[in-house]
Amino acid sequence: MKKLLLASALLAFGAGLASAEVVRLATEGAYPPFNFIDDKGEIAGFEREFGDEICKRAALECTWTTNEWDSIIPNLQSGNYDVIIAGMSITEERGKIITFSENYYPPAASAYLAASADADVKGGVVSAQVSTIQAAYVAESGATLLEFPTPDETVAAVRNGEAVAVFADKDYLRPFADESNGALMFVGDDISIGGGVGLGMRQSDTELKAKMDAAIQAMKADGSLNTLIEKYFGAEGLKF
Template identity: 65%
Template sequence: MKKLLLATAALALSAGMASAETIRLGTEGAYEPWNYINDKGEVDGFERELGDELCKRTELTCEWVTNEWDSIIPNLVSGNYDAIIAGMSITAERAEVIDFTTNYTPPDPSAYLAMTPDVDVESAVISAQTSTIQASFVAEHGWTLVEFATPEETIAAVRNGEADAVLADKSYLAPFAAEEDDLVLLEREEQIGGGVGMGFRKSDTELKAKFDAAIQSMKDDGTLNALIAKWEVASTF
């Protein structure tokens, strides 16, 4: 799902593995159903449930931390938390700065949300969240791109006429099309990224290995596919 800011990478070697058994998990808290803040003010969603189960399987105590998307990788590298679990697509560019676990969802399509079904995306103005794989995709194709800090703002831009369509994960956009009469999904979809994984500092190889093993165990016993289907975030493995 998202691209990174290649800032503060030099701090990677100085940030060590989390102490003892308490691990801080960093997420955005603004990308339902992947991760969001519920009415109790708590992190909720697919990745909250997934992260809690992974922590049980690794026998680690986990605390949840929220961070704005555009600084989520730099703040991992600088030690503000110990792992990212935030709908982050695995890309080669990000892997230059952090290490990823095996993917916990397979690649899922990105979709376009617009107010009419006849938008020609190649000549239209497309909104996307800053530092995402969708923003990178639009820019690489030379189309007209407007970027916003939050996913909510990308949809607002379509409604107020700043953009003709928004490009984002289909699992995020589909509920808006289903629930709101003035918004529709376009037929065209894009396959971007290599699935979603957890991100770790390059120095935290032992910690990453523990979560790799836990993710694989959830794949092997079917619980991961059940969780994906429950939250409808992607196709199953």
């Protein structure tokens, strides 16, 4: 009898676990307006709201966690969480090790932000965040690449003269330029690299990818994704 009770209790516990499918989302929390830790200490930004919305549409229970950018792919593979939602651009190189959902932000412009209008972005020292498409681009551009673990430090490097310019997503850099009272400015043309921003998932999680893709398509179709982009990126944000 005791064993029977125990077995049924275990079974109920197991069933409880199985029915509530929990998906863990990981973000960096340092890349406004995509994702950041707000002053309450909670994850906020475009991806927070977007992530909660697609989870609702896909009928998944989602929990959030933060992870350092540099180890965000290895920790996905070792199963610490299930989805990367961290402003990660879809690239062929990353596509070899993880799988991407459909993009939820169009291929965006990257730009150089410098402290002077005549900054030499092709031959000088240019800062970028480590393991980003921008860092790869700078390395091939002929400039000297100066890498930092967080995006904030890449901008700080320009302010204190360590680098002549920072190369990053224009959406991330725009507030810095706007709020610097002219101390920082965009230099040169915008450069479009990458295939837009997508969710990163393990290659074996095909079922999860299908659910996420369906939710993203639905959000694109009814225009709610564009509304969300407008809310966080303003009029300059790219729409679908």
